[in-house]
Each structure stands twice: as C-alpha cells, then as structure tokens.
Amino acid sequence: MIRHESQLPVPSSAMVIFAHPDDAEFVTAGTAAVWAEQGCEVTYLAGTSGDKGTSDPDIPTETLIEMREQEQRNAAEILGVKHVEFLRYADATLVPDLDLRLAITRMIRKHKPEAVICQDPTSRFVAQEYIQHPDHIAMGEAALAAVFPSARDHLTFPQLIEEGYEPHKAKYIFLAGSNTPDVWVNTTHVFEKKLASLKAHVSQVGEFDPTELLRTWGRDTAAEARRSGFSTSWDMELAEGYKFFQLD
Numbered sequence: 001m002i003r004h005e006s007q008l009p010v011p012s013s014a015m016v017i018f019a020h021p022d023d024a025e026f027v028t029a030g031t032a033a034v035w036a037e038q039g040c041e042v043t044y045l046a047g048t049s050g051d052k053g054t055s056d057p058d059i060p061t062e063t064l065i066e067m068r069e070q071e072q073r074n075a076a077e078i079l080g081v082k083h084v085e086f087l088r089y090a091d092a093t094l095v096p097d098l099d100l101r102l103a104i105t106r107m108i109r110k111h112k113p114e115a116v117i118c119q120d121p122t123s124r125f126v127a128q129e130y131i132q133h134p135d136h137i138a139m140g141e142a143a144l145a146a147v148f149p150s151a152r153d154h155l156t157f158p159q160l161i162e163e164g165y166e167p168h169k170a171k172y173i174f175l176a177g178s179n180t181p182d183v184w185v186n187t188t189h190v191f192e193k194k195l196a197s198l199k200a201h202v203s204q205v206g207e208f209d210p211t212e213l214l215r216t217w218g219r220d221t222a223a224e225a226r227r228s229g230f231s232t233s234w235d236m237e238l239a240e241g242y243k244f245f246q247l248d
C-alpha cells in the first residue's frame with residue numbers, strides 16, 4: 001500500500017483516458033508532464049473530439065472537430081505526451097456500452113501502458129459546485145471495464161486477437177477527479193507547462209486566464225496531501241490527486 005509520496009512509482013508507459021479534449025489538461029496534465037520528463041511514454045486517448053463544445057452557431061461540426069483535435073495535439077506536445085488517439089464518439093452522448101469498452105480495450109492492447117489514468121466514474125458530484133459531466137462518468141466506467149477484465153482476457157473481444165492486439169494487463173490505475181483520493185503527484189515544477197497546455201485549447205479557454213484557477217486547485221490539492229500525511233514536505237506546493245490501485 002502506498003502511503004507516502006516517496007513510494008509512488010513513475011510508470012514506464014501510461015495512457016490517459018478521458019472524454020473530451022481539454023479534460024486531461026484541467027486535472028492530469030501536470031502528472032503527464034512529470035512522468036514524461038522522467039522517460040515515461042505517455043499516450044492520450046480521447047473518447048470524443050468535443051464536437052458540441054462551442055456556443056458559436058457559425059462553426060460547422062467538422063471544423064470544430066478538426067480545431068479541437070489539433071488543440072489537443074498541441075497541448076500534448078507541450079507536455080511531452082508522445083501519442084494522441086481519438087475514438088471520435090459524439091460529444092455529450094457517451095454511454096459505457098460494449099462498443100465503447102471494445103474501442104478502449106483495442107487502444108490499451110495497442111499501446112500496452114503500465115499505468116492508466118482515467119476519470120473516476122463514481123465521482124457524481126463535486127462539493128456544492130459541479131455536477132459531473134455524464135461523458136466523464138461514462139468514459140471512466142468504460143475505461144475501468146476495459147482495463148479489467150477486457151484487455152487482460154484473450155477470450156473477450158476475440159476479434160481483437162484477429163486484428164493483432166494481444167492481451168495486456170495494466171499494473172497501476174489512477175482515478176482522476178476522485179472524491180476520495182489517496183495518492184498525490186507533486187506537479188509544482190511543471191505548472192507553467194500545465195498552464196500552457198490548457199491555454200492550447202484556444203477554442204475553449206478564449207479570453208479566460210486559467211492561471212489562478214489552476215494554482216488554487218493545485219494548492220488545495222497539495223494541502224490535502226499534507227493533511228493525509230502523504231506528503232510531509234512543503235516542496236509540494238502544487239499537486240494532482242488520484243485514487244490509486246495496483247493490480248497484480
């Protein structure tokens with residue numbers, strides 16, 4: 001059991017699975033940057049391309065998809081994320097069905113990540129201020145089902161074997177946006193990268209400057225890590241928190 005930041009592994013490879021372009025930049029980009037700096041091969045997997053993410057009636061859907069995928073690639077480059085994959089399901093209609101589970105399983109078997117970060121599907125409400133987007137819940141639910149047991153078992157989705165994708169077991173699972181986090185990653189020194197990666201989503205951020213928002217979240221999260229005894233150092237000024245599992 002991991003109780004202190006000194007025990008937290010840096011995986012050799014990781015897949016960050018999320019519903020929309022920009023989700024990862026809000027909550028997990030610091031971790032991706034920290035791991036990438038230490039040689040971890042990070043892959044992004046987006047369930048949708050954010051095709052409902054505009055209030056401008058003059059932007060055609062196809063154009064919005066192209067814009068948002070490019071913004072996501074730009075953000076990934078800033079963070080040192082090597083690969084970006086899009087499943088291109090329709091935004092705001094994700095459901096955790098077998099079709100989505102198969103698509104995620106295919107990507108896990110393709111990239112064989114040692115660690116998977118995904119959205120916590122049990123995180124329905126956040127404080128008094130946020131009702132979790134249904135796509136986040138759906139993507140997290142399908143991602144966990146893909147990790148265990150679908151990616152592991154060769155008899156599940158046998159068509160994947162025919163496509164050349166052999167079974168794979170991810171070892172570490174990190175649930176982002178959890179209401180019960182139990183590990184934290186020190187993201188203090190990559191703050192500028194995280195900020196720049198979020199700003200790369202130009203169509204979403206617009207004129208809004210997210211600096212204070214990200215800094216406040218990071219500080220509050222680091223304070224949580226200290227309160228729990230996970231971090232005993234004030235070097236952890238900013239952090240990202242996760243619910244963690246180590247599978248055998």
Ligand SMILES: [Zn+2]
Nearest residue numbers: 019020023133
């Ligand atoms: Zn989202």
